Amino acid sequence: MTTLIDGTAIAATIRDEIKDDVARLKAQHGITPGLATVLVGDDPASATYVRSKRKACAEVGIESFGYELPATTTQDELLRLVAELGQRADVHGILVQVPLPDQIDEKTALDAVPIQKDVDGFNPANLGVLGVKGQRPVFAPCTPQGCIELLDRTGVKIAGKRAVVLGRSTIVGLPVALMLLSRDATVTLCHSKTVNLPSVTREADILVAAIGKAHFVTADMVKPGAVVIDVGTNRIADPTRKSGSRLVGDVDFEAVKEIAAAITPVPGGVGPMTIAMLLKNTLLAARRRAEK
Numbered sequence: 001m002t003t004l005i006d007g008t009a010i011a012a013t014i015r016d017e018i019k020d021d022v023a024r025l026k027a028q029h030g031i032t033p034g035l036a037t038v039l040v041g042d043d044p045a046s047a048t049y050v051r052s053k054r055k056a057c058a059e060v061g062i063e064s065f066g067y068e069l070p071a072t073t074t075q076d077e078l079l080r081l082v083a084e085l086g087q088r089a090d091v092h093g094i095l096v097q098v099p100l101p102d103q104i105d106e107k108t109a110l111d112a113v114p115i116q117k118d119v120d121g122f123n124p125a126n127l128g129v130l131g132v133k134g135q136r137p138v139f140a141p142c143t144p145q146g147c148i149e150l151l152d153r154t155g156v157k158i159a160g161k162r163a164v165v166l167g168r169s170t171i172v173g174l175p176v177a178l179m180l181l182s183r184d185a186t187v188t189l190c191h192s193k194t195v196n197l198p199s200v201t202r203e204a205d206i207l208v209a210a211i212g213k214a215h216f217v218t219a220d221m222v223k224p225g226a227v228v229i230d231v232g233t234n235r236i237a238d239p240t241r242k243s244g245s246r247l248v249g250d251v252d253f254e255a256v257k258e259i260a261a262a263i264t265p266v267p268g269g270v271g272p273m274t275i276a277m278l279l280k281n282t283l284l285a286a287r288r289r290a291e292k
Contacts, residue, residue, distance in 0.1 A: 003262035005229075011272035015060055019277050022061040025181060025286060033286035034063045035093045035119065035278075036085045038079060040104065041071035052093070056275045062282055076106045079112050088203040089260045092285035093119030095278070116288070119144070119281035127170060131178030132197075134286065137280045144176035146273025147208060147229050149184070154262060156227050158205065159184035164204035166190050166197075166217070166250070172210040172231050178210050180206070197221070209250035219255040228256055228263040231270050 025031055035057055039050045049089075050066070057064040067081060067144040087090050094117045100106050110122045118126065121141030129135045140148075151158060167173035168247055174272060178191045190200055200209055201221040207228045209217050214234035232250030249266030257263050 002257050004257075005150055005154050005227075005262050005264045005269060007150060007264055007269040007272045010150060011276040013153075014149070014273075014276040015056070016168050016277065018062075018276075018283055019060040021266045021283055021287075025283070025290060026061070029290040031286055031290050032061070032063050032090075033092050033282050034065060034088075034090045034187050035095065035282045036065040036067065036088075036091045038067045038069065038078070038081065038085075038094070038096045040069045040073050041099070041101050045101065046099070050097050050107075053275055053278060056279055057282075060279055061096070062279060063090070071101050073101070073104070075108065078104055078109055079187050082109070086117060089289075091117065092289060093117050093278075093282040095120055107223055110208055117285060119278060119285055121175075121281065122171075127175055127178075130175050131181045133182055140179065140277075141171065141175045142277040142281065143172050143231065143270060143274045144179055145277045145280075147172075147176050147231065147268055148179050149273060149277065150229060150264065150270065151227065153205070154227075156262065158206070161205040162203050163187045163206040163208070164190060165208045165210065166201070167210035167212065169210065173208075176210070176231075180208075211248055214248050215250070215252040217251040217256060219252065219259055222256050222259055224259045225261045226259075228260045229270065230264050230266050232264060233271065 019191050022033055037050050054064040056067055094113045096109050100105055115123045115125055115138050119139055121139040126137035126139055129137050163180045165173050167175040168189055168191045177187050181187045188200055198221045202223050204223055204226055207226050210231035214236050228251055230249035230251040234248050235245045236248055238246040247267050
């Protein structure tokens with residue numbers, strides 16, 4: 001019988017743990033973790049995502065500081081704000097929401113976040129040590145960290161397993177591959193130039209799909225008994241829905257669930273874990289400040 005990996009339930013458990021830890025940090029050190037969110041422009045999806053992050057902060061006792069800047073904001077103006085937030089003692093984490101307007105270089109803006117406050121884990125220095133055994137980044141990127149947490153909390157053994165990751169983005173694919181490697185999995189990272197992809201994915205005990213194509217992974221690409229982590233979030237037309245569309249993953253869920261040992265749904269799988277890991281990183285940043 002296939003196990004449904006319920007990211008919503010696991011994320012709720014993690015948030016409860018964080019809430020207790022935040023209260024303990026306040027009581028012992030008088031420190032309230034603080035997260036600053038910076039939104040430039042009026043992209044609806046980004047605005048919704050930032051609101052959900054701020055709501056999650058409030059639920060666990062983390063203070064959030066919201067900065068909503070106009071779409072005409074210059075790169076220098078954004079960098080000045082990030083620098084100011086970097087100096088504030090009550091701000092332990094800084095999140096610059098992407099995408100950014102065309103006049104702002106995304107890499108420059110993200111790299112400007114001080115590494116000790118880079119709770120999104122996007123700093124290249126964090127990425128560079130992810131796969132180095134015995135070393136840990138200042139912060140692991142949230143979505144890849146959420147994938148690993150799902151495996152751990154579902155009792156999936158990583159060490160010694162064959163893992164295949166579809167997608168090599170620096171946001172998900174590459175870091176999750178490095179994190180699996182650091183946990184002693186044998187990892188293959190696939191991309192658009194991979195030859196005979198189905199034969200590669202069928203080798204996987206753990207298959208992570210982060211390619212950004214709806215229902216790309218079909219049942220014939222999956223090894224029976226594999227654990228499938230679907231990171232994809234794709235909107236497709238659905239006339240039966242009031243909105244006219246619905247969210248699906250990179251995996252053909254209905255077909256693949258018949259042969260996988262465990263699988264994450266979309267929505268309700270990896271998605272809730274991303275925000276839970278953001279909260280966890282913000283708490284970690286505040287705890288490090290308390291220790292200093």
